[in-house]
Amino acid sequence: MRLYQNPKLVVCIVYVMAMFMVSMDGTIVNVVLPHISREFHVAPSATSGINVGYLVSLAVFLPISGWLGDRFGTKKIFLLALGVFTLASLLCGFATSLENLTLFRALQGAGGGLLTPVGMAILFRTFTQEERPKVSRTLILPIAFAPAIGPIVGGFFAEQLSWSWAFYINIPFGIVALLIGLLFLKEHKEPAAGRLDLAGFLLSALGLSMLMYALSTGPSKGWDSPVIVYTGIIGFILVCLFVWLELRVKEPMLNLRLLSDRLFRSLGLISLLSQAALMGMLFVFPLMYQNAMNASALESGLATFPEALGLMIASRMIPWTSKRLNGQQIICLGLLGTALIFTMISIVGPTANPWFLRALLFGVGVCLGHAVIAVQSSIFTNVTSSSMGRATTLFNVQNRVGSAVGVAILASVLGALGTSEKSTEGMVQIDLASYQFALLGSAVFLVIGLIISLSLKKKDFKSLLPNQKTRDIPKTETITANK
Incomplete structure (x- = not known):
């Protein structure tokens, strides 16, 4: 059966490939950090910014992903995010300094922050409530299976090839998913998407990114570090203000209701x-x-x-x-x-x-x-x-x-x-x-x-x-x- 005759199969293929790529990225990079520190001649602790930049960028773009998909179309935003993530993976592999790698990881985080929720929205809109249990059996593979094999793949690349391949591995998955999605995915927009909750976006972007930074670097820098304390407290206050705002505005960006x-x-x-x-x-x-x-x-x-x-x-x-x-x-x-x-x-x-x-x-x-x-x-x-x-x-x-x-x-x-x-x-x-x-x-x-x-x-x-x-x-x- 041709793919255009089976839209549900198209959604499953594209979603699984994209999520497998994003989920494995979360653990494969940790294994190659020592090799990156040696190649760039920096202390191992300095490589923490590679993951911190990714997490902070992801925290900025994740909350707005639902509104973007509803407003501009889930297919368009999903493929845009997939393209950004794939391109950033290529740039990470070509990075010649720690600063460049950290910047490209932040770009990768922007793609990952949009990719996961928009892809899941496409999936659950495509399948009925009765079909979702069977689909969830497929979801377990990219979401939980990929992080477990990430250390194996990363360890193999680090020992046999180079750390760059921990990023290059995303490219074939991304290209194939992009081509299939571009040709066969169907667009979906929500007429009642509403206007962007700009105040909510700014509060969430600042609050969640600061909290992510504090949580990810607190164990290494020490929870009593002034930077961690102030960043964590300010981030927590901003998130509380964000929650207060989202429960009161008519068209919230993150629907806490x-x-x-x-x-x-x-x-x-x-x-x-x-x-x-x-x-x-x-x-x-x-x-x-x-x-x-x-x-x-x-x-x-x-x-x-x-x-x-x-x-x-x-x-x-x-x-x-x-x-x-x-x-x-x-x-x-x-x-x-x-x-x-x-x-x-x-x-x-x-x-x-x-x-x-x-x-x-x-x-x-x-x-x-x-x-x-x-x-x-x-x-x-x-x-x-x-x-x-x-x-x-x-x-x-x-x-x-x-x-x-x-x-x-x-x-x-x-x-x-x-x-x-x-x-x-x-x-x-x-x-x-x-x-x-x-x-x-x-x-x-x-x-x-x-x-x-x-x-x-x-x-x-x-x-x-x-x-x-x-x-x-x-x-x-x-x-x-x-x-």
Whole structure:
């Protein structure tokens, strides 16, 4: 069947390729930072700006993405963002100085900030509520699978080729997705998109970028650093003013009124906490494995890879699981199982039998994969098509904040509890027990999410099985952009 005859297939192909590229970028770059510092002859700490610039730029453009898609067309904005991200990846690979690389990463962050929520809006407008559970099984691959293989790919490039290939890898994905999207994607505009909430945009751009900066650099600079303290406080105040404003203006840029729906609010918090736990674990475990086993970046990436395999298995298992459990039970059991496994990994440590650790990480993928799929297939149940762009934007803002908070808190735990000893190579070594304690922090995020999930009810969830009748589930009021 030709692509123009199957618009749903087109959306899936373009979305998965774009999200795979963006999601893998979040972890592949971390592995090559030491190689970048050596090539540019700068201290390893100086390379933090590469990620900080990306996160700050992403925080600026992420909240406005929903309005831009509604106002100018989701196809146009999505392809523009995809083109910017792909071009910036090429420029990053060609960078000849740390300053140029940091600038190009900021450009990449602008594309990434627009890409994810607009792409998700296209996806969920294309598929009906009954079809979304099946689609969510596809979503798990780029969103959760890609970050797990990022360290493997990055480690391989760093050891066999060069750090530039960590950016060049995005180019073929971006070009193919651009061509397919340009030829076959259909445009969608919202007639009631309204005018730009300029005051909201300025407050969110300044507030979220300052908060992202404080969260991402606080662990390395120290939370008592005047720059971090003042930036964090001012950013927090601006975000509070932004929330106050968005709840009062008629046409808000970020529609916080969507949080009035209990299901959207609860599942959004669960997703935020799950992201904090997963990204925190993917940050701590490779470091712990390298510290205890003297393993390379590639070896530590291979150690975490079974988690990605578990996610793939979960995406195949969800139809079978959904016949036996409702959505709330799947989320609760998934979060509980993942929290227990994180605790077990923390107790046994990285010196345990490698195959036992791989089995535990595989279990993380299976358990957390079930919870993530159930959340994504149900969170937009009560959201109308006209509100979808703003809803996906809010959902992605929450997830980005969750990822930053998870890494920042666990990195701070390592810094607070670790012992600053220097190895013969001059590298700072952190006490192994600190890594194990930090992993418990990931479990705490999941326990909080579990408590929230217990407040949900069976009737809140439509069937997670495609094409299954839902006549026994009462109709719920949909939430709109102007509610």
